[in-house]
Each structure stands twice: as C-alpha cells, then as structure tokens.
Amino acid sequence: MNSRTRSRRHTVIxxxxxxxxxxxxxxMLNVSLTPQQDMRKSPPDLLPLHPTFEGYRAVxxxxxxxxxxxxxxxxxxxxxxxxxxxPAGFALAELRPRGGGLLGLVLxxxxxxxxxxxxxxxxxxxxxxxLLNSWWGLIIADSTIAVPFGVMIFTAFMSGxxxxxxxxxxIDGAGTLRTFLSVVLPVSRNxxxxxxxxxxxxxxxxxxFANTLDGGGEWRPIxxxxxHYIGNNNQEWNAIMATAVIASLPAVALLVLxxxxxxxxxxxxxxxx
Amino acid sequence: MTTARVDYxxxxxxxxxxxxxxxxxxxxxxxxxRQRRRSRLTALAFLAPLVLYLAAxxxxxxxxxxxxxxxxxxxxxxxxxxxxxxxxxxxRTVLHDLTFGPAMRHTMIFTFVSIVFQYVAGLALAGFFxxxxxxxxTLRALFLIPWLLPLIVSASTWSxxxxxxxxxxxxxxxxxxxxxxxxxxxxxxxxxxxxxxNIWIGIPFNLVxxxxxxQNIPGELYxxxxxxxxxxxxxxxxxxxxxxxxxxxxxxxxxxxxTLKVFDLIWIMTKGGPGDASSTLATWSYQLGFGTxxxxxxxxxxxxxxxxxxxxxxxxxYIRVQKRQEP
Numbered sequence: 052m053n054s055r056t057r058s059r060r061h062t063v064i065x066x067x068x069x070x071x072x073x074x075x076x077x078x079m080l081n082v083s084l085t086p087q088q089d090m091r092k093s094p095p096d097l098l099p100l101h102p103t104f105e106g107y108r109a110v111x112x113x114x115x116x117x118x119x120x121x122x123x124x125x126x127x128x129x130x131x132x133x134x135x136x137x138p139a140g141f142a143l144a145e146l147r148p149r150g151g152g153l154l155g156l157v158l159x160x161x162x163x164x165x166x167x168x169x170x171x172x173x174x175x176x177x178x179x180x181x182l183l184n185s186w187w188g189l190i191i192a193d194s195t196i197a198v199p200f201g202v203m204i205f206t207a208f209m210s211g212x213x214x215x216x217x218x219x220x221x222i223d224g225a226g227t228l229r230t231f232l233s234v235v236l237p238v239s240r241n242x243x244x245x246x247x248x249x250x251x252x253x254x255x256x257x258x259x260f261a262n263t264l265d266g267g268g269e270w271r272p273i274x275x276x277x278x279h280y281i282g283n284n285n286q287e288w289n290a291i292m293a294t295a296v297i298a299s300l301p302a303v304a305l306l307v308l309x310x311x312x313x314x315x316x317x318x319x320x321x322x323x324x
Numbered sequence: 325m326t327t328a329r330v331d332y333x334x335x336x337x338x339x340x341x342x343x344x345x346x347x348x349x350x351x352x353x354x355x356x357x358r359q360r361r362r363s364r365l366t367a368l369a370f371l372a373p374l375v376l377y378l379a380a381x382x383x384x385x386x387x388x389x390x391x392x393x394x395x396x397x398x399x400x401x402x403x404x405x406x407x408x409x410x411x412x413x414x415x416r417t418v419l420h421d422l423t424f425g426p427a428m429r430h431t432m433i434f435t436f437v438s439i440v441f442q443y444v445a446g447l448a449l450a451g452f453f454x455x456x457x458x459x460x461x462t463l464r465a466l467f468l469i470p471w472l473l474p475l476i477v478s479a480s481t482w483s484x485x486x487x488x489x490x491x492x493x494x495x496x497x498x499x500x501x502x503x504x505x506x507x508x509x510x511x512x513x514x515x516x517x518x519x520x521x522n523i524w525i526g527i528p529f530n531l532v533x534x535x536x537x538x539q540n541i542p543g544e545l546y547x548x549x550x551x552x553x554x555x556x557x558x559x560x561x562x563x564x565x566x567x568x569x570x571x572x573x574x575x576x577x578x579x580x581x582x583t584l585k586v587f588d589l590i591w592i593m594t595k596g597g598p599g600d601a602s603s604t605l606a607t608w609s610y611q612l613g614f615g616t617x618x619x620x621x622x623x624x625x626x627x628x629x630x631x632x633x634x635x636x637x638x639x640x641x642y643i644r645v646q647k648r649q650e651p
Binding site: 079082165169305 | 363364366367368370371373374375377378381382384385386387388389392402403405449452453455456457458459460463465466467468469470472473474475476477478480481482483484485489490492495524527581584585587588592606609610613614621624625628629631632635636639640643
C-alpha cells in the first residue's frame with residue numbers, strides 16, 4: 052500500500068468521524084426544516100425532503116428583539132472587556148508592577164469559580180442597586196467570564212513584543228500611555244481579535260446570568276428566547292430548532308472567519324507552544 | 325516542549341534602558357530611581373481599573389454569597405437585608421438534607437465519567453489528526469463546533485434527539501434491535517443522558533490541547549522507533565504517552581475544574597430531575613435559590629460555597645502542576 056492510498060483512506064475515516072461528531076448539528080438543521088405534522092413521524096425523515104420554513108418564520112416573528120438584545124450585550128461585553136483587559140495586560144507584561152504575580156494567580160483562580168455562585172451573589176447586589184432585568188447589568192455580569200481570560204491573553208501576547216520596539220518609542224519621546232496606544236496596541240491585533248471573539252461568543256451564549264438576573268425584563272437575550280420556547284410551546288420543535296440554528300450562527304461565523312484565533316484561544320489557558 | 329503558565333514577568337525591566345547614555349553615575353542613579361517610581365505609578369494607573377473591577381464584581385459577589393450562607397434569609401429579609409446571623413446552620417441543614425448524598429455522588433460521577441471519556445476520545449482523535457492527510461486541518465476545525473455552540477443550543481438539540489417517543493437516538497436503537505430507552509424521564513437514565521451530551525461538548529477541548537501537545541513531540545523519535553521495529557501500540561506506550569504526560573495532567577485537571585461547575589446543560593435538559601436523579605451540587609444550589617416559589621437563599625449559597633471549595637482544591641492542584649512544569 053503506498054502512502055497516497057493510505058492518505059486517502061485516512062481522509063475517508065476522517066470524514067466519517069467528523070460526520071458522526073456533527074450529526075447533532077445536522078439533526079438540529081433537519082428538524083428546523085421539518086413540517087410540524089411530520090415531527091413525530093416514525094421513522095423520522097433523515098433528510099429534509101419536504102422542507103418548511105414555518106419554523107424560521109416563527110423566529111422572525113417572535114425572536115428578533117431577543118437577537119437584538121444578544122447582539123447589544125455581546126458587543127457591550129467586548130468593549131468593556133477590552134477596556135479593562137488590554138491596559139492591565141500591558142502593565143503586567145511590560146511594567147512589572149509589585150504584586151503582579153499575585154494578580155496573575157487571582158485571575159487564574161477567578162476563572163475557576165462556578166458561574167452559578169457568582170450569579171447568586173450578583174442577584175443580591177443587583178437587587179439592591181435596581182439593576183435586575185437591565186441590559187447593561189447583564190453586560191457587567193457577562194464580562195466577568197471574559198475579563199480574566201482577556202488579561203491572560205494580553206499579558207502573554209504583549210510579553211512577546213520585542214523590547215526594542217518599546218525602547219524605540221521611548222527614545223522618540225513617547226510616554227507610557229502613548230507607547231501603549233500607538234505602538235503596543237496596534238501590534239497586538241491578534242490578541243485583540245482573540246479576546247473580542249471569545250468575549251462576544253461567551254456573552255452571546257450565556258444562560259446562567261441571563262436566567263438569574265434577567266428573567267422578567269424587556270431586554271432578554273436569545274438564550275432565554277429559546278429557553279422560554281421550550282417551556283411554553285413544547286410541541287413546535289421546528290421553531291425551537293430554527294432559533295437554535297440562528298443562535299449558532301456567530302459560533303460558525305467565528306470558526307469560518309477566524310479559525311486560527313479560535314484554536315489559539317482554546318489552548319491559551321493551558322498550553323503554549 | 326514548553327508547557328507554561330502565562331508568564332507575568334517579562335525579562336525586560338523599564339529601568340534597563342532608562343540609564344543608557346548617561347556617564348555620570350549619581351545622576352544616573354537618581355534618574356533611574358525617579359524613573360522606577362514613575363513607572364510604578366504608571367503601572368498602577370494601568371492596573372487600577374482591573375483591580376477595582378475584580379473587587380466589585382468578583383470579590384464582592386463572593387462575599388455576598390458567603391454572607392448569604394451564614395445568615396437565616398427569608399424572601400422579605402433578602403430585600404430588607406436584616407437577616408439574623410446564623411453561623412453554620414445553613415451548612416448543617418444542607419449536609420443533613422436527603423439530597424446532599426445523591427447530589428454529591430452525581431457530581432462525582434458526572435465529572436469523572438465525562439472527563440475520562442472526553443480524554444480518551446480526545447487523545448485518540450488527536451493521534452489520528454496528527455497524521456498527514458488531505459483535509460486533516462479542516463476536519464479538525466469542524467470538530468470544534470460542539471464546543472463553540474451556545475449550551476442552550478446543544479442542550480435543546482440533545483433533548484429532542486433523546487426524546488423517548490420521537491427521538492432519533494431511540495430510532496437508531498430500534499434499527500439495531502434495542503428497545504426504546506426512556507432517556508430523560510426515567511431516574512435510571514437521566515444522569516447518563518446528560519453525561520453523554522457533556523462528553524460530546526467536551527471532546528473538542530481535549531482534542532485541541534492534546535493535539536498541540538502531540539505536535540511538540542519530535543517526529544524523529546517515531547522514525548527511530550519504527551526503524552527499530554516498534555509497533556504502533558509500542559510507539560504509543562513508549563513515546564507518545566510518557567511525553568504527553570504533562571499536557572495530559574493539565575488537560576485532565578482543567579477538565580475537572582470546568583466539569584464540576586457545569587450547570588446550564590443539566591438544568592436545560594432535566595432540571596436535575598426526575599426527582600434528584602440527575603441533580604449535581606451546581607443544579608441543587610440553583611434549585612434551592614431560584615428554582616422554587618419559596619427560595620432558600622441561605623442553603624443555596626451554602627451549597628455554592630461547598631462547590632467553590634471543591635473547585636479550588638483541584639484548581640490549586642492544577643496551578644501547582646503547571647508551575648512545576650515551567651522550565
């Protein structure tokens with residue numbers, strides 16, 4: 052057997068494994084296109100031979116405000132995360148403050164705290180401050196998922212910036228703020244993209260904070276839209292799955308547009324190569 | 325191979341280039357000292373927002389949670405804020421609750437079974453994708469999808485797939501002659517169902533990390549082993565597994581910490597039920613605090629704090645292992 056046929060055999064096995072792994076995703080798509088009367092048919096249709104868009108029409112009708120809220124909360128979380136994490140990462144990487152090591156440890160531990168516990172604490176605080184059911188309260192809560200991660204990514208990335216680059220800016224008379232804004236930040240584009248992508252995705256996907264802190268307001272995100280769909284009209288699975296498909300679009304877009312950043316983000320916390 | 329925690333200390337110090345170009349020693353040292361103090365202040369200014377943020381949105385909520393678990397809260401005193409201090413009463417209540425045993429046991433089963441299967445599948449796939457064949461990169465990227473999907477999407481999709489009357493899983497079982505399983509609604513299968521969905525979600529994370537670990541093992545080792553006539557299994561046992569041990573330890577420990585706190589998936593699929601059949605510490609804590617008409621904030625917070633303690637034990641273990649691996 053030559054290496055060419057072996058490679059081809061591997062490709063075939065790879066395709067089969069990927070198909071198996073992604074079957075639930077396919078099934079979601081298939082169910083989203085299945086007419087209501089065929090939903091409980093046995094055997095189920097393995098292909099959407101008689102596709103219907105009634106599910107997607109229901110999404111357009113019911114879920115648009117939720118999608119808008121999620122977009123707003125996602126973008127807000129990204130902005131807040133970048134504003135906090137980028138300067139802090141710069142300080143930890145370049146300015147070597149006293150207690151920097153301890154802060155790094157705190158950030159690592161912060162990522163391990165279960166979301167439901169913070170959510171419970173937030174509930175009491177938000178109740179006092181009247182922040183329950185507000186979109187910007189949710190931005191604050193969602194940012195707690197991304198900020199520690201963001202600081203670690205920025206610190207790691209900015210530690211790798213050549214010292215001569217920063218020294219040159221100093222010699223040209225740039226202060227620290229100036230150096231940060233016009234030298235360090237522009238060359239850290241990859242880190243900015245990685246942190247933004249994950250910040251957006253995590254805020255977009257958040258269910259714990261939304262369900263705890265934003266259960267009854269006007270500004271509810273799409274995760275709650277799906278959750279209430281499941282609770283209310285238990286039967287219309289094509290509408291539920293159509294909403295799920297649309298809620299998955301950011302994740303898919305992210306993978307298509309920024310594959311290398313995604314892999315970088317997954318490994319960042321654990322392994323550096 | 326370097327497996328490193330993010331290194332917070334850069335090898336360069338701002339003071340290092342502050343002194344260049346000055347011959348006068350005293351001038352230089354005064355200048356350097358001033359420079360150092362200034363850079364310390366600047367660092368503080370850059371870090372202050374983060375530190376304030378962590379204090380307000382990590383430390384304070386956690387403090388509130390601790391306070392909740394040490395007081396006897398009712399719905400009214402939760403709003404007015406004058407609940408009497410009750411010491412460890414909430415913890416005592418929780419430890420003697422009939423749900424504690426099952427919730428603890430389910431948490432352990434859920435966590436260990438999930439990470440074992442995720443790790444084994446992730447390692448096998450990482451080894452497979454480490455070979456060079458067409459589309460390897462693309463297919464490996466597609467494997468990430470389950471990890472990136474919002475949990476509500478995965479959870480509701482699996483719920484419908486596992487539906488006992490119309491689910492595609494039972495249909496597949498029917499094709500091979502197995503009678504239908506009452507996945508989500510029977511006490512015997514509910515925990516298994518959420519574990520299956522969780523393994524599916526966690527495989528990509530293990531695959532990516534283990535794959536990057538495999539890539540750091542020099543190919544010459546395998547070539548030499550192949551020349552010596554080592555079989556594929558021998559190569560795996562003698563080369564891959566020992567050299568991958570540090571990365572494996574990190575992957576398993578991180579997986580442990582992340583799996584302990586899984587909440588969304590179980591809550592959406594079964595709400596911890598039927599009864600307590602799939603309730604873990606995470607879902608039980610939420611159930612107590614938010615899942616009923618008469619919230620028990622104190623006991624709920626107590627369970628949450630127990631969960632934090634467990635997560636911290638493994639979290640600190642993770643940090644220790646990672647530190648020791650630094651060169």
